[in-house]
Amino acid sequence: MVLYFILTRLTATASSSSFTHHNIAHIQLGSLLQHKHSNNAFLVLFNSFTSATPSDGNHHKGDTFTVSYLINSCGLSPELAKKLSDRVNLKNPETPNAVIALLKHYGFSKTHVAQIVQKYPKLLVANAENTLLPKLKFIQSIGVSNMDMPKILISNHCILFRSLKKCLIPRYEVLRSVVRDDLEAVRALRNAPRCFTYSDIMSYLVPNIEALRQCGVPQSSISHLMIHMNSVAFARHSKFLEAVNTTKEFGFNPLRTNFVVAILVLLKGKEVWESRFEVYERWGWNHEMAVRAFRKFPNFMKLSEKLFTRKMSFLVNDVGWPSEDIAEYPLVIMYNLETRIIPRFSVIKILKSKGLLGKNLHFRDFICITEKNFLEKFVVKFQKDLPLLPDVYRGVINHSNVM
Structure with a gap:
């Protein structure tokens, strides 16, 4: 009797549906009647009529809308939109529209959006007024322009979701205390926004800066560190102190900016910089020469063995410059080989071959000067006699075709 009652109710429901549902219901009922003497008849019936639920359709519609919105309103490709739809479910356009409108008000272009x-599709379901707006107002209030706002937030969207009172404001106050003014604080934030929320400021930054001050490092060098390489300042304190002590042992003067630059290099670890010295020795630099070069321009030690060897091979083997001379002016190997060293050498080689320059011209006099000065002294000055010289410099023609 129970089974007959259920069959009657379901048949009535099916008959009130569309033609398709009516046929499906009768097919399912027919299948069920074949099992009416089975103990599992009710289970078969229940599974048949619940295999497609309304929620499945709604979820599919949500996926479709999300993908469509990501393509049309956010400028994403169909493939990427489909992939990101697994990470965010947009139910209506109102919330994401408000988010995008707010971002555009603070300098975001379509590309930025x-x-x-x-990077973070769930941003589209954030509360624009209560969650995002207070953070954007704060960032703007400390001096971040609409031009810099997208760069900072794309690099570290977590800024928008951290507590203003418990995280952002206290961290900014610490950052501001280790530089000279708000402008420097903004530059530090712009160049390394991830450090602002991901690093332990009180355990690393504060004691590291204090260690520098105890060494006599001036504020100008500390500001340089915070603006251009503040990841160094957020290094683990014990490792930072070790690098500071090694920097002293190499004879760096704490009063010069090179002191904090050397810390950056030495933070890579003893094995790394010792292996660099082995490479320099293979190019004829003894330990004293290598240390002297390091003290003059510590950044050159950041070059990988492969890149250092490639540049030295050109300068020593192809150009014929003494390796010892390069050790005295290590800045030269920091310049780009393809865009600076080779083009300038090509011009100088032509001028020397024509007798227009003395043979004793030192490489620092044409490699280490500004682009404007080089053009005036070595290209424009001789262009009347050598009209193809600009083409040689731009790499349009080979210098051997002019010599």
């Missing part, structure tokens, strides 16, 4: 949504 696409970039930040690609």
Whole structure:
């Protein structure tokens, strides 16, 4: 009797549906009647009529809308939109529209919107007024322009979701205390926004800066560190102190900016910089020469063995410059080989071959000067006699075709 009652109710429901549902119901009922003497008849019936639920359709519609919105409103490709739809479910356009409108008000272009949504699609379901707006107002209030705002937030979207009172304001106050003014604080934030929320400021930054001050490092060098390489300042304190002590042992003067630059190099670890010295020795630099070069321009030690060897091979083997001379001016190997060293050498080689320059011209006099000065002294000055010289410099023609 129970089974007959259920069959009657379901048949009535099916008959009130569309033609398709009516046929499906009768097919399912027919299948069920074949099992009416089975103990599992009710289970078969229940599974048949619940295999497609309304929620499945709604979820599919949500996926479709999300993908469509990511493509049309965020500028994402269909493939990427489909992939990101697994990470965010947009139910209506109102919330994401408010988020995008707010971002555009603070300097985000369509490209910027696409970039930040690609990194963090759930941003689109954030509360624009209560969650995002207070953070954007704060960032703007400390001096971040609408031009810099997208760069900072695309690099570190977590800023928008951290507590203003418990995280952002206290961290900014610490950052501001280790530089000279708000402008420097903004530059530090712009160049390394991830450090602002991901690093332990009180355990690393504060004691590291204090260690520098105890060494006599001036504020100008500390500001340089915070603006251009503040990841160094957020290094683990014990490792930072070790690098500071090694920097002293190498004879760096704490009063010069090179002191904090050397710390950056030495933070890589003893094995790394010792292996660099082995490479320098293979190019004829003894330990004293290598240390002297390091003290003059510590950044050159950041070059990988492969890149250092490639540049030295050109300068020593192809150009014929003494390796010892390069050790005295290590800055030269920091310049780009293809865009600076080779083009300038090509011009100088032509001028020397024509007798227009003395043979004793030192490489620092044409490699280490500004682009403007080089053009005036070595290209424009001789262009009347050598009209193809600019083409040689731009790499349009080979210097051997002019010599």
